[in-house]
Amino acid sequence: MKVLVLGSGGREHALCWKLAQSPLIEKVFCAPGNAGIAEDAECIPISVNDFEALADFAQKEDIAFTIVGPEDPLAKGIVDFFEDRGLKIFGPSAKAAQIEGSKVFAKKIMAKYGIPTASFEIFDDPQKAIEYVEKKGAPIVVKADGLAAGKGVIVCDTVEEAKEAINKIMVEKAFGEAGNRVVIEECLFGEEASFMILTDGKTLFVLPSSQDHKPLLDGDKGPNTGGMGAYSPAPVVTPELEEKIMKTIMEPLIKGLAQEGIPYKGVLYAGLMIVDGEPYVLEFNCRFGDPECQPLMMRIKSDLAEIIMAALEGKLAEKKLELREEAAVCVVMASKGYPGKYEKGKVIKGLEEVGRMPGVKVFHAGTAKKDGEFVTNGGRVLGVTALGKDIPEAIDKAYEAVEKISWEGVHFRRDIGRKAIKHLPPKVLIFAGSKSDLPIIFKTEEVFQEFLVPYRIVVASSYRNPDKVRSLVKNAEEKGIKVLVAGAGLAAHLAGAIASETILPVIGLPLATGTLGGIDALLSTAQMPPGVPVATVTINGSINAAILAIQMLALSDERLQKRLLKYKKQLAEN
Incomplete structure (x- = not known):
């Protein structure tokens, strides 16, 4: 059979690539597609909003089914149009697509059916909206009601920023008619996650969890974008949390919409904020997320065509x-200037080399062909996607590929996936003898984070709470801990006490506290009796303690071996 994918971004490339693997499918078409998609599907120069031409094409080519990538044609009713023509198309109706097409509609549905979300108010008068934010204060979130290409949500740290956002959306009409109304809501703090289901209106099929990175810059700084990268699975979504999301959010929404006379079929995406273990809805989308779709398609083994x-x-x-x-x-690679104005036509280098890397696929989001070469043709240009045995390995492989690709003015975040590390089972357990030792201990964090090694820090004194120390050490091995680090000052007994209770390697980190400047801690940590070794680093040697722990882990971890070789090379060059 033949299928048609609508759209021209990285999400659509991933869908075409995955569908092309199905033994059921003889040909994949994509309208309008892009230069990269053309390598996995036949691109048809028809706009996603030209419903008549698309339906004519689908009938002419006897298309078995059509999948809609972007939200705009869904909100405008392409599913209704195709179904009226007797054509099979996967996605929600125009009424159901309001769940993304109108923030006001979505908020009202959530309020009516008790779905957890931030408290909010709705305004169609900019002056009343300004008066409200002056009364409520900041931080606060201002959202355009309609579709704004993922850029209509503005998180405001100050009242002045909120006023500017209201003026931008409602007065200056930066997003056109989408800004006729705004939703102003409480600013939630926690960790974001993307949760998607696929439904036929009755059965809710849970897709792998994922996490997007919306802001432009590292550390979630800068303006919001369509998404600068994503990873899957998202360990913040535990099995228990997944069950809670289904029971309190996804199931109530599908049932609520049905009660409103709006059956929902297609992909439903919930953008969530996890606050103290509880999920709250930031937004709903009526299609696959982009770039979340790219890692999802890499991970799905099933035949996507069969499921659709x-x-x-x-x-x-x-x-x-x-x-x-x-x-x-x-990892999304973008044009300089994105999400604002950017230049097109920059020659992209390195794609052929990356194409030979196993477990890596480059999904094209905004590319064209000129004189036989790929050139940039959008804000988000490429989605470099990699598989790994775990998240750290997938991160390293993705960035290894990214470093091989270049063009003038390329921009990408360097921290995609790092949020996941703190949720992974720790391999290193770091003891601080006292809270006052933490400033030195925290310097190990930078190293473990750079090497993508999961760790935990605990405060426990072998003098003040020896039972806590003993319990943590006794349980460390069964919890997957491979190395223990003990940082303490004065006549430090901590490292030795730990070493006496375990066969795991122990690294002693003497700290410069008290009148002797750490000499007492150094001697008491290093001078251990035969059979109870402690690998002792220099006074306040946090970096060496972390590097030594990583070298120990690297004995059985090829990824860390590569990382260490790169690190040593950089040391030599500097």
């Missing part, structure tokens, strides 16, 4: 989703 067909026939309950055990990470 089952959903269209109302038989999703008969299917099971098989996933790769590996993690996947996507």
Whole structure:
């Protein structure tokens, strides 16, 4: 059979690439597609909003089904149009797509059916909206009601910023008619996650968890974008949290919409904020996330065409989703100036070399061909996506590929996926003898974070609470801890006490506290009796303690061996 994918970004490239692997499919078409998609599908120069031409093409080519990538045609009713023509198309109706197309509609539905979300107010008068933020204060979030290409949500740290956002959306009409109304809501603090389901209106098929990175710059700084990278799975979404999300958010929404006379079929995406273990909805989308779709397609083993067909026939309950055990990470490479104005036509180098890397796929988001070469043709240009046995390996592989690709003015974040590390089971347990030791201990964090090594820091004194120390050490091995680091000052007994209770390697970190400047801690840490060794580093030697721990882990970890070789090379060059 033949299928049609609508759209021209990285998400659509991932869908085409995945569908092309199905033995059921003889040909994949993409409208309008891009230069990179053309390597995995036949691109058709028809706009996603030219419903008549698309439907004519689908009938002429006997297309088995169409998948809609972007939200705009969904909100404008392409599903209704195709179904009226007797054509199979996967996605929600125009009424159902309001869940993304109107923030006001979504908020009202959530309020009516008790779905957890930030408290909010709705305004169609900019002056009243300004008066409200002056009364409520900041931080606060201002959202354009309609579609704004992922840029209509403005998080405001000050009242002045909120006023500027209201003027930008409602007065200056930066997003056109989408800004006729705004939602102003409480600013939630926690960790974001993307949660997607696929549904035929009855069965809710949970897709792998993922996490997007919206802000332009490292550390979640700078303006919001369409997404600068994503990874899957997102360890912040535990099995227990997944069950809670389904029970309190996804199921109530699908049932609520049905009660409103709006059956929902297609992909439903919830952008969530996890606050103290509780999920709150930031937004709903009526399609696959972009760039979340890219790592998801890399991880799905099942035949996507089979699943879509089952959903269209109302038989999703008969299917099971098989996933790769590996993690996947996507790093978006963008044009200089994005999400504002940017230049096009920059020649992209390195794609052929990356194309030979196993477990790596470059999904094209904004590219064109000129004189036989790929050139930039959008804000988000590429989504470099890699599989790895775990998230750290997938991160390293993705960035290894990114470093091989270049063009004038390329921009990308360097911290995609790092949020996941703190949720992984720790391999290193770091003891601080006292809270006052933490400033020195925290310097190990920078090294472990750079090497993507999961760790935990605990405060426990072998003098003040020896039972706590003993319990932590006794349970360390069964929890997957491979190395213990003990930092303490004065006549430090901590490292020795730990070493006496375990066969795991112990690194002693003597700290310069008290009148002797750390000499007492150095001697008491290093001078251990035979059979109870402690690998002792220099006074306040946090970096060496972390590097030594990583070298120990690297004995059985090829990824860390590569990292260390690169680190040593950089030391030599500097």
